[in-house]
Amino acid sequence: MKIHLYALSTCPYCRMTKRYLDEHGITYEITEVDLLDGDEKQAAVDEVKRLSGGTSFPVLVADNEVIVGFNKSKMAAVLGL
Amino acid sequence: MRRVFHEGTTIEDLKAYMGPFAERLGYKFNTETEFVDEVLESELQVLDRDGDVYCPCRVRTGDPKEDLKIVCPCIPFFRDEFAAMRKCWCGLFIRQDVEDGAELIGVIEQPEPGTAVAVPVCLLADLPSGTARHVKVGKNDIAVVRVGDEVYALSNVCRHAFAPLAEGFVDGHIIACPWHGWRYDVRDGTTDHPNADVRTFPATVRDGEVLVTVPLGRAR
Ligand code: SF4
Ligand code: FES
Numbered sequence: 370m371k372i373h374l375y376a377l378s379t380c381p382y383c384r385m386t387k388r389y390l391d392e393h394g395i396t397y398e399i400t401e402v403d404l405l406d407g408d409e410k411q412a413a414v415d416e417v418k419r420l421s422g423g424t425s426f427p428v429l430v431a432d433n434e435v436i437v438g439f440n441k442s443k444m445a446a447v448l449g450l
Numbered sequence: 451m452r453r454v455f456h457e458g459t460t461i462e463d464l465k466a467y468m469g470p471f472a473e474r475l476g477y478k479f480n481t482e483t484e485f486v487d488e489v490l491e492s493e494l495q496v497l498d499r500d501g502d503v504y505c506p507c508r509v510r511t512g513d514p515k516e517d518l519k520i521v522c523p524c525i526p527f528f529r530d531e532f533a534a535m536r537k538c539w540c541g542l543f544i545r546q547d548v549e550d551g552a553e554l555i556g557v558i559e560q561p562e563p564g565t566a567v568a569v570p571v572c573l574l575a576d577l578p579s580g581t582a583r584h585v586k587v588g589k590n591d592i593a594v595v596r597v598g599d600e601v602y603a604l605s606n607v608c609r610h611a612f613a614p615l616a617e618g619f620v621d622g623h624i625i626a627c628p629w630h631g632w633r634y635d636v637r638d639g640t641t642d643h644p645n646a647d648v649r650t651f652p653a654t655v656r657d658g659e660v661l662v663t664v665p666l667g668r669a670r
Pocket of ligand 2: 630632
């Protein structure tokens with residue numbers, strides 16, 4: 370399963386999500402959107418909007434599932450934990 | 451609200467001005483104090499980097515007008531969503547009547563757009579009888595009007611030339627437009643002018659707060 374986390378370096382829920390994934394030994398790609406610049410940042414923001422309908426973080430994409438926020442039960446269900 | 455930041459601004463400084471501001475909007479700091487401190491620490495990090503206390507959980511677009519909406523506390527801009535979730539996105543603030551904020555931390559889930567939600571718009575004490583005030587709830591510009599102990603909510607936009615009705619004159623159950631005096635009944639939005647009635651919204655008072663019920667806007 371391909372897992373991608375869109376996060377902000379400043380966001381508490383993002384930190385919780387990272388901790389949670391790490392604790393469960395999940396490997397994932399991460400984009401820290403606020404650390405990007407210019408076009409790269411814009412592209413990442415557009416992607417987050419397209420995926421989640423908003424600009425709230427974190428946004429976790431696991432195959433076709435999109436989870437906004439630090440939602441333990443949903444993550445557990447989607448990731449089979 | 452005092453918003454002058456100086457070198458060495460602390461989370462206690464943030465709490466001192468944000469708390470009372472949130473309270474008048476029907477919110478309080480989360481009951482999980484450690485979590486509150488963590489979010490505020492993050493805001494100080496953002497302040498340091500970006501020059502203002504932007505929301506640590508959302509991204510700046512670079513459009514100054516849009517970015518103003520994510521300066522903490524952003525409650526006035528997201529009244530309907532937050533009322534539905536009973537907290538702000540980050541969970542830094544929770545509704546006044548939530549006893550345990552712990553379970554609201556983390557999950558960001560909004561009810562379906564269109565769901566009716568009772569949104570706190572101001573304290574009754576801030577709305578003297580015989581006056582009106584403008585509130586923006588989602589995309590709705592609303593005039594809330596107090597007559598004695600009753601409150602009413604109607605569209606703030608006069609159907610004649612779009613003047614803000616909340617700046618008009620309240621006389622019993624009538625509000626008169628500030629520009630050319632069209633008169634609307636605050637109870638049902640009716641006016642004597644043909645095809646010019648304005649929309650009304652259910653309004654109530656609970657625990658000293660004025661609540662206006664609106665359909666939830668599209669997710670953001
Ligand atoms: S979502 Fe909460 S923490 Fe973020 S800016 Fe709004 S009030 Fe502040
Ligand atoms: S704009 Fe209200 S009466 Fe003219």
